[in-house]
Amino acid sequence: MTTTSDPTAPGPEAPGTDAPGTDAPGTAAPAVAEGTRWLTAEQQRWWRAYLLGTAALQDALNRQLDADADISLSEYEILVRLSEAPRRTVRMSELAASVMHSRSRLTHTVSRMERRGLVERRACEDDGRGINCTLTPAGFDLLDRTAPGHVGAVRTHLVDLLSDEDFRVLGRVMERIAEGPRED
Amino acid sequence: MTTTSDPTAPGPEAPGTDAPGTDAPGTAAPAVAEGTRWLTAEQQRWWRAYLLGTAALQDALNRQLDADADISLSEYEILVRLSEAPRRTVRMSELAASVMHSRSRLTHTVSRMERRGLVERRACEDDGRGINCTLTPAGFDLLDRTAPGHVGAVRTHLVDLLSDEDFRVLGRVMERIAEGPRED
DNA sequence: ACTAGTTAGTTGACGCTTCAACTTCGGACA
DNA sequence: TGTCCGAAGTTGAAGCGTCAACTAACTAGT
Structure with a gap:
């Protein structure tokens, strides 16, 4: 597998069995707290797939x-x-809130987008603190031109890889994750 | 819903029906290419849930x-x-490769970790170009101390929210996504 | 009216990621 | 051997995100 360039057989000094990640440490591990509900080997596999999958998709779309x-x-x-x-x-x-960004992050991002002429900011009429953000025609045009390519990418890297049923399960699962545990 | 602080009814000038995102533009849209396979309303819902869910989980774990x-x-x-x-x-x-980072990103990250004494780098014996990265005892200790809390978080924000079956589907789905479409 | 607390939004500094450019080394081939 | 190409890693600059600190405005209790 090209990985084992190290000829040292897993002998006495070779660890690898008692390494904590999300799995259980090998049998009688030292400093590890005992009450921990580690992930099973299978769960760990799914969790790792999750990390790699989300990273890959994010990357492709970006x-x-x-x-x-x-x-x-x-x-x-x-x-x-x-x-x-x-x-x-x-x-x-x-x-x-709708895109799950911090207010700070949104301010920075919107500032950049405003510089490019994609959006505009204007004070709120009814609330002196509020700021309304508006999509400019240029911004809409950009979205309009970009949308087909984006949907295409979402399809090839996600939707088309899954059956309708799988995608539905994924969606429902993600809704639960987005909500999070009882009151975040 | 607290959102409609704008009293203007969706009259003649109010758009919102022909906005492209991943959905189909309303009926006879202008500049949009025709061959696009837009997402259905349902698919769009799942896709949005995906974006919010992954963002929420990443955030919580970080x-x-x-x-x-x-x-x-x-x-x-x-x-x-x-x-x-x-x-x-x-x-x-x-x-x-194993964590899906660019070589550049890994170099930067490992440099920081090395400064903290968590890992060490040493030239490869057999390949003059290669660099081996090794976990230090301090690094292992940190992992050892941190693992229980991390697994706990993975459970509360992900595993415990799902049935075994749902988690299995999620995992398999993610494996497919990570692989990506035919040859990436 | 006065004060305290909360919400909305911004700012600047710092840290992480990306990108392109660069160095070094190994492999292929003449 | 010399040359060429690709692979492994690093670097620095620029862009993006986070955090804490800040201003300004609404809300409420007195």
Whole structure:
């Protein structure tokens, strides 16, 4: 497998059995707390697949968007949320919540997007603290041009790899994860 | 729903029906290419859940690890990979591949970890280009101390929210996603 | 009205990631 | 042997995200 360039057989000094990750440490491990509910070998496999899968998908989508429109997936998501809102306008804090960004992060991102002319900010009428973020025509055009390529990527890297049923399960599972444990 | 602070009814000028994201644009949209296979409303819902779910989980795990051990999830994964290897040693490029990081990213991360005394780098015997990365005792200790808390977080934010069957499906699905479409 | 507490949003510094450029080494082939 | 190409790693700059600190405005209790 090309990996075993090390000829040292797993002899006495070779560890590897008692390494904690998310699995149980080998039999009588030292400093490890005892009450821990480690993952089974199978669960560990799924967990690792999760980490690699999400990383791969994120990567693929980001690259596609960056190449096609010089925007990131997060920026794309912001454009989408705005495009769907009543006057293509959403308050900063709502926008932040809807894409799961911190307010700080959204401020930075929106500032960059504003510099590019994709969105505009304007003070809220009814709430002196609020700021409304609006999608500009240029921003909408960009989204419009970018959407087909993006959907294509989502399909090839995700949807088309799965049966309808699997995708449905994935979706429901993700909804539960997004909600999180009882009151986050 | 607290969101509709805007009293303007969806009248003539109010858009929102023809906004492309991953869904189909409303009826006769303008500039949108015609051949696009948009996502159905249901698929879109799952896709959005995916984005929010993965974001939430990443966040929760990173916070837990950062609070407990001042390391990120990526750093934790590196510690795990090393701890499992024959001499707690892995070549940089293999390590990068195993956690899906670019070589550059791994170099930077490992440099930081080396400064903290968690890992060490040493030239490869057999290949003049290669660099071996080894987990130090201090690094292993950190992993050892951190693992229980981390597994706990993985359980509360993921495993315990799902039935065994759902988790299995999630895992298999993620394996397919990680592999990606025919030859990446 | 006054104060305290909360919510909305921004800012700047610092840390992590990406990207392109670079160095070094190994393998193939003449 | 010399040359060429690709693989392994590193580097520094620039972009993005996080964190803590800050301003400003709403809310509430007195």
